[in-house]
Amino acid sequence: MTGAKAAMEISHWIEPWGDARFPVDVDAMAPNCHTTYDRDDPITQIHGAPWKGVDGFLQRNPDNAKEWWLTYSTNVRPERQRFTKAHELGHYILHSQKQDEFRCEPDIITEKDTGEPDIEAQANQFASYLLMPANHVRPRIERVQITLELISELAGFYGVSFEAMCIRVVEITGERAVLVYWDNGMMRRWSRSKSAKLQRLWIEDPKNRPLEPFPGTVAADMSVRQCPEGEIVPANLWFKNAPEGEMLREMKHTSDTFERVLSLLIVPKFEPRWGRDWEENTYDTFDRFIERGQYPVR
Numbered sequence: 001m002t003g004a005k006a007a008m009e010i011s012h013w014i015e016p017w018g019d020a021r022f023p024v025d026v027d028a029m030a031p032n033c034h035t036t037y038d039r040d041d042p043i044t045q046i047h048g049a050p051w052k053g054v055d056g057f058l059q060r061n062p063d064n065a066k067e068w069w070l071t072y073s074t075n076v077r078p079e080r081q082r083f084t085k086a087h088e089l090g091h092y093i094l095h096s097q098k099q100d101e102f103r104c105e106p107d108i109i110t111e112k113d114t115g116e117p118d119i120e121a122q123a124n125q126f127a128s129y130l131l132m133p134a135n136h137v138r139p140r141i142e143r144v145q146i147t148l149e150l151i152s153e154l155a156g157f158y159g160v161s162f163e164a165m166c167i168r169v170v171e172i173t174g175e176r177a178v179l180v181y182w183d184n185g186m187m188r189r190w191s192r193s194k195s196a197k198l199q200r201l202w203i204e205d206p207k208n209r210p211l212e213p214f215p216g217t218v219a220a221d222m223s224v225r226q227c228p229e230g231e232i233v234p235a236n237l238w239f240k241n242a243p244e245g246e247m248l249r250e251m252k253h254t255s256d257t258f259e260r261v262l263s264l265l266i267v268p269k270f271e272p273r274w275g276r277d278w279e280e281n282t283y284d285t286f287d288r289f290i291e292r293g294q295y296p297v298r
Ligand SMILES: [Zn+2]
Pocket: 087, 091, 102, 103, 104, 108, 119, 120, 123
């Protein structure tokens, strides 16, 4: 079972509450989840601890293996605590029949939001789908201009961090959106929406070589810390395969607490699609599938 499917099953129970079910009350849901899966080993305790270095911990009760204990760090903001609880609930539903203990550190929970199908990514996917269901988020980001203010409002509504909400919006949106993370002035990683992938929007992989903000972009402009609605900049400052003259909207968010910058790029649709010379490295099965005409691309 995937994190997405499990989250949809569990979300189903609370749908009758409509908007009032948000932010999702993980504490109330977790002790009942075993019934959905006909299990006799419920989560019996959920408690916070002032930990540093560990965000969440799921373990069997040392005195009774039929019970699970979920512990989360109270040393972080409430929205991070909620995400951690949902992440641990994801381990309980998806992985606890094969493993007796899960110790989850901050990097695991915040960094592995996409990528390899490992159990941490699955637990993150579960948490993200549970707290921000696509069918609820989508109508709120369609037919409106996506801005960082909108994302910030949504993060408040769903009770999640601004970053978690950015990631989810990029996953769900039909726009060509690319989210780029900078740490201490260096690119850390980027992710893109499905439409961005179809448009072949691609930036070099920062794992291959260190990348600084590209000259001329808002990201490179040290005098701008926040740009919630975005500025229009030439698309080929970001995407080397973009045709001359094409523009995109670049937003920027600088974190108050540490030197992390997020760039959110929204790219208009262009015809014909951009060439793929620059992205041989990411030319994957999905691209080949499209290439052979097995998937309709407009
Ligand atoms: Zn974990």
